[in-house]
Amino acid sequence: MKKKIISGVLALLIGVMLISCQTNSKTVTQNTADEKLNIVVSIYPLKEFTEKIAGDKADVTCLVPDNMEPHDYEPKTKDFKTLTDSKVFIYNGLGMEEWVDQVNESIKDSKVVIVDSSAGVDVRKEGNAIDPHIWLSPKNAEIQCENIKNTLVKLDEKNKDYYEENYNKFKVELEAVYNEYKPKFDALNKKNFITGHAAFGYLCRDFGLTQKSVENLFAEGEPTPKQLEELVTFCKENNIKTVFSESLASPKVSQTLAKEVDAKVVPILTLESKEDDKNYIEAMKYNLNEIYDCLSKE
Numbered sequence: 001m002k003k004k005i006i007s008g009v010l011a012l013l014i015g016v017m018l019i020s021c022q023t024n025s026k027t028v029t030q031n032t033a034d035e036k037l038n039i040v041v042s043i044y045p046l047k048e049f050t051e052k053i054a055g056d057k058a059d060v061t062c063l064v065p066d067n068m069e070p071h072d073y074e075p076k077t078k079d080f081k082t083l084t085d086s087k088v089f090i091y092n093g094l095g096m097e098e099w100v101d102q103v104n105e106s107i108k109d110s111k112v113v114i115v116d117s118s119a120g121v122d123v124r125k126e127g128n129a130i131d132p133h134i135w136l137s138p139k140n141a142e143i144q145c146e147n148i149k150n151t152l153v154k155l156d157e158k159n160k161d162y163y164e165e166n167y168n169k170f171k172v173e174l175e176a177v178y179n180e181y182k183p184k185f186d187a188l189n190k191k192n193f194i195t196g197h198a199a200f201g202y203l204c205r206d207f208g209l210t211q212k213s214v215e216n217l218f219a220e221g222e223p224t225p226k227q228l229e230e231l232v233t234f235c236k237e238n239n240i241k242t243v244f245s246e247s248l249a250s251p252k253v254s255q256t257l258a259k260e261v262d263a264k265v266v267p268i269l270t271l272e273s274k275e276d277d278k279n280y281i282e283a284m285k286y287n288l289n290e291i292y293d294c295l296s297k298e
């Protein structure tokens with residue numbers, strides 16, 4: 001009798017699970033015509049990753065406009081229209097888009113396929129907060145690109161080889177960046193650098209470095225006088241002569257700090273938004289070069 005009840009409960013559970021699976025997974029309709037896939041991404045690096053892999057098979061729209069700090073973004077009415085007109089929505093995940101739950105809720109009954117690009121990434125935390133800046137690590141960028149590639153293949157199987165080839169080409173470029181800089185950083189004694197907001201945690205993990213920042217993970221607010229004082233002490237103790245500054249996160253505080261410790265200010269790129277003409281690989285190499293320069297000279 002007991003067995004029967006248990007198996008009955010089990011059957012019920014499985015039934016419930018099956019139903020919920022069905023409602024969660026959308027029927028993915030194949031892109032049979034030769035029309036381009038209409039893809040919406042949340043933030044800039046995903047636009048570049050998707051374009052690299054999709055090539056001429058998709059039109060990619062980015063929700064957060066250029067030169068805007070995405071941590072503060074609020075979706076507009078027109079964004080919802082853009083989204084429901086699209087076939088796929090790819091977002092970074094891990095809390096990068098504070099507004100994403102609201103967006104996903106509003107399109108959950110539509111045909112739009114929703115993709116969390118962070119699936120499979122080894123997440124890092126700072127205190128209780130999850131660090132969302134995964135794309136700043138070439139290793140993680142590879143995982144994000146693989147997730148994007150798998151989505152494209154699922155939606156448009158006839159072009160599978162094309163997507164695989166584009167992904168593999170870009171993967172080689174990403175790995176080349178890592179392989180070039182990893183031994184260079186390993187050979188250095190100095191590992192600390194100062195930046196605008198705490199965006200480089202995954203990059204630091206890849207290359208064995210440590211960041212100190214003027215603003216926190218979410219680029220919220222300027223430091224208190226006490227925090228600034230701590231940064232000054234840290235710079236002096238570590239003989240830091242370069243302060244990296246982000247155009248979208250308190251560049252003035254970075255300048256004040258630099259003046260205080262007699263350091264120079266060098267721009268660094270978080271790629272959170274499109275700020276200049278550098279592509280992803282160029283921006284990453286620029287960052288790594290500048291960090292290497294600052295650590296090897298000081």
Ligand SMILES: [Zn+2]
Pocket residue numbers: 071133197198199217218219270272
């Ligand atoms: Zn950020």
